[in-house]
Every structure is written in structure tokens, then in C-alpha cells.
Amino acid sequence: MIDILLSLFFFIATIAGLATSLMVLFSKKYYSKSFFLGMFLLSLAVVSIYNFYLSANMFKEFPDLFTITKSFIFLAAPCSFLYVRNILSPNNKNKKYDWVHFIPFGIYFVLTLFVYIGSFTESKVVDYVGSIIKNPFSILTLTIWLFYVFFQTMLILNYDLKKFKGNQFHRNKVINWIRVYNLMILFLFSALFVYHFLLRKIDVVDISCYFLISTVLFFTVGWLYFRPQIFQDEEETFDFVTDNTLLVKSKEIKTSLPIPHELTMEKKEDYLLKLDYVLNAQKLFLKKDFVIRDLSDETGISVHLLSNLINSEFGLHFQDYVNLKRIEYFKEKINDPEWKDLSLEGMAWASGFKSRTTCFRAFIKHTGKSPSEYFKTIRINPDRTNAYYFK
The missing domain is CATH 1.20.1070.10 (Rhodopsin 7-helix transmembrane proteins)
Known part of the structure; x- marks a missing residue:
């Protein structure tokens, strides 16, 4: 047998x-x-x-x-x-x-x-x-x-x-x-x-x-x-930048769309405040499947108007803007004691990214640095600044 x-x-x-x-x-x-x-x-x-x-x-x-x-x-x-x-x-x-x-x-x-x-x-x-x-x-x-x-x-x-x-x-x-x-x-x-x-x-x-x-x-x-x-040995290519400490815009960003003429300055400021509150205070970007329709429901602003507003004010598409918020959150929490035992994949997940790969792409696109390189950073004068400086 x-x-x-x-x-x-x-x-x-x-x-x-x-x-x-x-x-x-x-x-x-x-x-x-x-x-x-x-x-x-x-x-x-x-x-x-x-x-x-x-x-x-x-x-x-x-x-x-x-x-x-x-x-x-x-x-x-x-x-x-x-x-x-x-x-x-x-x-x-x-x-x-x-x-x-x-x-x-x-x-x-x-x-x-x-x-x-x-x-x-x-x-x-x-x-x-x-x-x-x-x-x-x-x-x-x-x-x-x-x-x-x-x-x-x-x-x-x-x-x-x-x-x-x-x-x-x-x-x-x-x-x-x-x-x-x-x-x-x-x-x-x-x-x-x-x-x-x-x-x-x-x-x-x-x-x-x-x-x-x-x-x-x-x-x-x-x-x-x-x-x-x-x-x-396939690999995806990304646009790298020379100054890695600066926030950069991807070359893939299309021409900004104009804000509708009927939107007054006061109205635009009101919308931006709502946008900032929903994203930063409520941290809805930590939701894995967060889409522009969810943001529209929370702010009461139409999807079309939200898309134009984000594109005009920040020069980013909605998904890029949300990923940018996740990156900022990642950088804020990287030295948090609660995150000391998390792996890179765990940190990416906790920041709202669906996967480690998605997190990596977003970092490369917006900062020119991979997430793992942030593990080698130190905070200078933490009482006066939240800036991170690379070794």
C-alpha cells in the first residue's frame, strides 16, 4: 500500500x-x-x-x-x-x-x-x-x-x-x-x-x-x-520625491474642479467646518469602508458638492483626502503606548486602512516614505511640537 x-x-x-x-x-x-x-x-x-x-x-x-x-x-x-x-x-x-x-x-x-x-x-x-x-x-x-x-x-x-x-x-x-x-x-x-x-x-x-x-x-x-x-518579481511603481519630510501631492492628481458659483464664501466656510468636525472629531475615516456617500449623509452636503469642495480646497480626490487623514492619525499614534505591541499591519488596520498594502501605497503617494520608516523616527521637543524628524 x-x-x-x-x-x-x-x-x-x-x-x-x-x-x-x-x-x-x-x-x-x-x-x-x-x-x-x-x-x-x-x-x-x-x-x-x-x-x-x-x-x-x-x-x-x-x-x-x-x-x-x-x-x-x-x-x-x-x-x-x-x-x-x-x-x-x-x-x-x-x-x-x-x-x-x-x-x-x-x-x-x-x-x-x-x-x-x-x-x-x-x-x-x-x-x-x-x-x-x-x-x-x-x-x-x-x-x-x-x-x-x-x-x-x-x-x-x-x-x-x-x-x-x-x-x-x-x-x-x-x-x-x-x-x-x-x-x-x-x-x-x-x-x-x-x-x-x-x-x-x-x-x-x-x-x-x-x-x-x-x-x-x-x-x-x-x-x-x-x-x-x-x-x-512584479512590482508596482510609485512616484518618489526628494524631500521626504514634506507632504507632497501625487502626480496623478487631476486638475482641480471649481466650486459652483452659487456657493458663497460664508457657505463654503460652513461646509469646511462641518467637514473638519465630521472627519477629525468623529474620526469617521477610521471606518474601513468609508465612502463619500457616508460623508454626505453626516454633513448634509451633496456628494457632487463635497467632491468639488475637497478637490478645490485640498487638491485631492476624496479617497486620497481620506487616506491623508489616516496617515496623519497614524503619525499621531505611532508613539502611543497603546500601539507599542502592534505590528505594522495592525497599525494600518487601526488607522482605517483595509490592508498593509493600501497603507503602504498611501504613504508613498503622500509622503514619499514607507510606513516602516516611521518606526525609525524620533520626536523632538514633544511638549512644543508634534513634528517627526527622520534619523
Whole structure:
């Protein structure tokens, strides 16, 4: 029963891995960033064919040609390393030498093909080569793969996120994924090394090691299914400003709409007072689904007039204006003892934002700073001013 389940596990891993790797490899838009990731997935998927051959061969004889697929394990470590390097150092000068990483795979593939073809003869040379390459998990091979993981880890540890010019929030997500991915690869090759070092029973090692490999494949494919933007390294672009301490207006703001001529100055002042009271005193902007219709109902001002008034007086659309109020509230509460145990996501939620992403976008749009950077601020002379100054 266990053998049948194991065969089914390897079969599903093969189908899922091949489908996902081909999708990633033929993604034209993100080809440069996803090629080595696709090759990594393809290598594990092809090795899963050999896994299936090992587990199912006891029920039904399969062609020995399947043994050639085990050579693809030599693609996993270099492809993983090159994928991380391309994400963290896209302008690396050594790209022209990437082909060197695939020489071991080429050699092992030729040898396995040679042994398969030679199996139809009774050559001693073929038998000798076959005994050497019977198990790809030699101590030397696993040591080289661990060196790949070591350099991959060093790339991540030495990566300086502060030097990245772009969407820091998304980049931080990518880095977090790369760290998880690296730990997964580190666990895989370390487990293979220790297992092979302690147990020299080749048959047991094969099944156990390949089970680990297919498990890593499932993990990666599952993550790709639920979070494809992480792999593709997609990021949204925002307009950044040079003076981060000043409140700035987004370039996306359209031309201000004029206040209707029939609205007198006294009436406009009255409306502005109502607007200020409803938003600041009642803090309706803390409501997650706060819309202009809610503000209209509270103030008794028509939706059209409110939209024109906010646009004319503040140069902002309604949603931007509400988000600005939430940002001001966020800055007021950031040093509040009640917020000391809140995460960034909790602070964003407490300020009226629906999500951490929405909060981040609003901060970038209005201040040019991400919310996390406010954690590094200090208040100067709190008795005389509420201003925050960046370190």
C-alpha cells in the first residue's frame, strides 16, 4: 500500500512540476527573471520521473531508459543559485560564464546515456562506468551542491535592501521569499548529505532522497500557484520625491474642479467646518469602508458638492483626502503606548486602512516614505511640537 501511495506521489509531482516549469519557462514577459527558476522546477520534475520509475518498477517493468532522467538532479543546485543571483544581482558581470555551471550535468547525462546504450552489450567498460554513476549522491557531488547553497546564502546575507531603488515594500516580500526558498534548498542538500554519509545503503538512499526532492518540488509549485507575483518579481511603481519630510501631492492628481458659483464664501466656510468636525472629531475615516456617500449623509452636503469642495480646497480626490487623514492619525499614534505591541499591519488596520498594502501605497503617494520608516523616527521637543524628524 505504501509503495502504491509513493508511486502516486511521484506521479503527481511529475505532472505538476512539468506543467509549472513549462509555464514559467515560456513566460515571455518575465523570461530573464524566471528562466533559472523554470529550469530548477524542470530538473526536479524530470527527476520525479525517475522517482516514479524506482517506486513503480516493482509492480510493472518500465524501460531502463527512465534511468537517464536521474542526471537532471545536477541541474537543481546551479539553477537555484543562478535564480537567486539574477534576482538579487541582475547586472552581474559573470553572466557570460553561466554555461560553466551546466558542465557536470552534461557529463553525467552523457555517461548515463552511454551506460543505457551499452547495456545491450557485454562490455566491461560499460559495467565499470555504470557502477560509478549508479547513485548520483556521492559525497563529492553533495559537497559541491552544498557549496552552491553556501554561496547562495552569502548572496542573501550580503544583500543591502537600502540600495534598491524601487518599491521597497514589494522588494521586502521578494527577499522574504528568497530566504524561505534558500532555507528549503539548504535543508534539502544538507539532508541528502547527512543521509548518504551515515547510510551507504544505496537502495534506501535513492527512495528517501528522491522523496525529499519531490517534496521540495511540491512546496515550490504550491507557492508559485498561490503567490506567482513573488516568482515573477512584479512590482508596482510609485512616484518618489526628494524631500521626504514634506507632504507632497501625487502626480496623478487631476486638475482641480471649481466650486459652483452659487456657493458663497460664508457657505463654503460652513461646509469646511462641518467637514473638519465630521472627519477629525468623529474620526469617521477610521471606518474601513468609508465612502463619500457616508460623508454626505453626516454633513448634509451633496456628494457632487463635497467632491468639488475637497478637490478645490485640498487638491485631492476624496479617497486620497481620506487616506491623508489616516496617515496623519497614524503619525499621531505611532508613539502611543497603546500601539507599542502592534505590528505594522495592525497599525494600518487601526488607522482605517483595509490592508498593509493600501497603507503602504498611501504613504508613498503622500509622503514619499514607507510606513516602516516611521518606526525609525524620533520626536523632538514633544511638549512644543508634534513634528517627526527622520534619523
